[in-house]
Amino acid sequence: MATDGNAERPLFSAVSNSARQLFLLLRCISFAPKAQVQITQKGLRFSAEESQVMQGLVFLEKSLFTSYTYTKPVNENIDDDDDEDTFPIFQISLSSLLETLQIFGINDIKDRSTNHEASYGANGAFARGGAASAFETRFLGMTGMCRLSYAADGDPLRITLEETGVTTNCELTTFEPEFREEILLQRENLAQKIIMRASWLHDAINELSSTSPSRLTIAASPSAPYFTLSSNGPLGSAMVEFSKDPQLLETFQVPSRTVNTYKYSLIKSASRAMEIASKVSIRCDEQGVLSLQFMIEVEGGGVSFVDFRFVPYLSQDDEGDEEGDTVEDVGSE
Structure with missing residues (x-):
């Protein structure tokens, strides 16, 4: 004490x-x-x-x-x-x-600006403009x-x-930490880096929910189809495809085709960040570890970042049933 x-x-x-x-x-x-x-x-x-x-x-x-x-x-x-x-x-x-x-008392923020002027620099770093954000006092009232x-x-x-x-x-009350190791993203061995508006990723994830999926497959390729999100579930299958148009994918660095599958409910858990972020950087390393890094504009013209890391399903288990699925444990490296 x-x-x-x-x-x-x-x-x-x-x-x-x-x-x-x-x-x-x-x-x-x-x-x-x-x-x-x-x-x-x-x-x-x-x-x-x-x-x-x-x-x-x-x-x-x-x-x-x-x-x-x-x-x-x-x-x-x-x-x-x-x-x-x-x-x-x-x-x-x-x-x-x-x-x-x-x-x-804080009400849910349902207003999401679709006119963000934030962009990314040539090196992939986020750069911000003067666009409105969900954090501005005109949306929230007095703080x-x-x-x-x-x-x-x-x-x-x-x-x-x-x-x-x-x-x-x-x-x-504070407690002893239960974990210290991060799920490592090998930044020096990235298989893909894609930057787009977070609202578009949010809409795509929601659209795929119509099939009640358990898995989400993310594929990226230097040739068409360039970037796809697909799902399969008891109600059928669905796919959302993005073209390589710079108006859609502001940054597209994919040296070779990559396909990885993740638990859909976990990706869906990042929805709150998707709702309030202006941009998202979608990175994946050669082991399939996925990073969704969201740029969120805050009061005073600054930005904050929220980063999610996901471990993929092992490729040999992709055809297995849900009860037998295992994932690659890279968090202990």
Whole structure:
């Protein structure tokens, strides 16, 4: 537990002028009831996992907060301030955190701008324009202040919310982390990188749901058909095909044909990010590990990123029944 000195100077404290902004970002990974939190000097890293075959990552950069303070523990000998293994990490109830952040009431954001001016640079990095986003106050109304603090290892995560003169204090119990390994995407061995509007991916995934599919197959090829999403289910099969038109696929880097299959319900779990993001970068490495990285515009003209990783079905199991399916475990590499 924290000492009196630590209580006066917590290990971490931050203030945001928008509890709604934090809520909408963290809700993107609400497919799991729990999340791991890592406090770093550059921001907060939230991660959720599903059966070692899906992970969702949200990084709340310190620029999202009006104030952000991380104090290195005095009893810890840390030589490298950038070493992630030295930063505090703990697990919390993500569902409880989301309930706390919306305690003053947050309506679902159904308005999604279809006129984003954001684009990607030549190197594949996201670049942003001045387009409207779901986070702007004209969509959300007035925003409430949120203060986060963590006194010391083992202490609860404290949350204070203030809006129109009303203050609410909450403490969330912290637990030992259950996982530390990420599902690795081999960026140096990418088999494909495609950048497109997130709303188009969202529409395609929803269209395929009509067959009640259990699996989603993603195929990319340097020749037609260039990029397809297909599904099979008890109600039939369906396929959505995208042409190579730069108006559809802003970036298309596919040296050779790739075909990988994933659990449809897991891909569907990224829908909240698809709904509010302006762009998505769809990357796949040579092992078939899939990354969906969403660029989400936030208040003040900035951007945040939400990254999902998915492990594919093993190719030899593609014809097996659902009960016998196994997936390639690359998360322990």
